[in-house]
Structures are given as structure tokens and as C-alpha cells.
Amino acid sequence: xxxxxxxxxEMDERIEGTYKGSFxxxxxxxxxxxxxDGEKLEYTITLAKRILSSLDAYDKKxxxxxxxxxxxxxxxxxxxxxxxxxxxxxxxxxxRLDGVNFLxxxxxxxxxSENNMFGGHSLIPQIFDSENFEYLQMYG
Numbered sequence: 001x002x003x004x005x006x007x008x009x010e011m012d013e014r015i016e017g018t019y020k021g022s023f024x025x026x027x028x029x030x031x032x033x034x035x036x037d038g039e040k041l042e043y044t045i046t047l048a049k050r051i052l053s054s055l056d057a058y059d060k061k062x063x064x065x066x067x068x069x070x071x072x073x074x075x076x077x078x079x080x081x082x083x084x085x086x087x088x089x090x091x092x093x094x095x096r097l098d099g100v101n102f103l104x105x106x107x108x109x110x111x112x113s114e115n116n117m118f119g120g121h122s123l124i125p126q127i128f129d130s131e132n133f134e135y136l137q138m139y140g
Contacts, residue, residue, distance in 0.1 A: 003052040005032060006045060025055065031099040031111075043105035047130055051100070051108055062110045062125045063092055065133040074117050091117070098122070106130035109137075 005023035012020040012033065019034040032052075036044045051058055067088050075085045086094075094115035101109040108127040114120075124137040 001053070002055045003049045005052065006034075006048055009034060025059075025097055028096055028098075030097050033099065033101040035101070035103050037104040039104045044102050047105055047108065048100075048102040050130075051102070058110070059097055061133060062097075062112070063095055065125045066095060066112060066123050066136060067091055069136045070118075070123065078118055095123070 002023055002025065005021050009019040009021045009032075012018040015035065017036060021032045021034075022029050023032070024030070032048070034041075034044050034048055071086065071088055071091050074091065079085065094117055096113045096115070097110065098113050099109075099111035101111070103109070106127075106129055108130070110125050112123045112125075114123050118138060121138045121140040124139055125133045126135045126137060128134050
């Protein structure tokens with residue numbers, strides 16, 4: 001269903017050879033960026049189709065990865081003293097998928113906003129083997 005967004009990609013004038021688009025996911029606009037990074041565009045599109053056709057499952061996995069790697073840090077280091085300690089479910093409710101970047105044939109970055117739990121940084125769980133989340137980056 002979400003892979004249909006790939007039918008409406010536009011060239012991204014910021015970076016030569018890349019494409020951009022967007023779609024609606026759970027009531028929010030999600031940006032997508034496709035960068036073949038020297039590989040054939042069809043390889044990156046194949047990766048994007050596979051991920052987007054199972055986006056609900058990947059979103060669930062990404063959120064679980066963020067919670068596993070960030071909940072304790074939020075509660076112990078980032079939370080203000082007057083704010084409550086969050087459960088995994090409460091933490092999850094603060095996450096919103098903002099974008100998905102596809103790079104070459106195996107790399108995917110999911111961008112989540114975090115309702116200012118981490119000072120407005122994006123939380124970016126990353127896939128490098130075209131399947132499994134292996135790294136979490138905080139940016140912004």
C-alpha cells in the first residue's frame with residue numbers, strides 16, 4: 001500500500017541523482033528519499049518497495065529498537081526531575097515517523113520525532129543489511 005508513493009517520486013534538486021516523495025502514514029505525512037548511491041536505481045527502488053510494503057511491521061520493529069536503546073537513557077539522564085518516569089508504552093506514544101531514507105540496495109534510515117523527550121533530536125534507527133535494525137543515531 002505505502003509503496004505506491006514510489007510511483008510519484010520527484011527528482012530532488014538538492015542532491016543529483018536522488019528522488020523524494022511523501023505519503024500519509026497513520027495520519028501524518030512521511031517524507032521518503034531515494035538515493036541509489038552509485039548503484040542502479042532499480043536496486044534502491046526494490047529495497048524501498050519491500051520495506052514500504054511491510055511498513056507497519058518495520059515501524060513496529062523500529063519503535064521497539066528505539067525503546068530498547070533509549071527508554072532507560074531518557075528516564076535516567078534526559079527526563080526532568082518534575083516529569084514522570086515513562087513506561088515503554090508511554091515512551092512509544094511520543095514517537096512519530098517523519099521520514100524514511102533508502103540508500104543503495106541495503107541501507108534504510110527511519111526518522112522519528114520524539115515530542116521533545118531528547119531536546120527535539122531526531123531518533124534514527126538504521127538498517128545496513130536491508131533487513132535488521134543495527135544502530136540508533138540521535139541527530140539535531
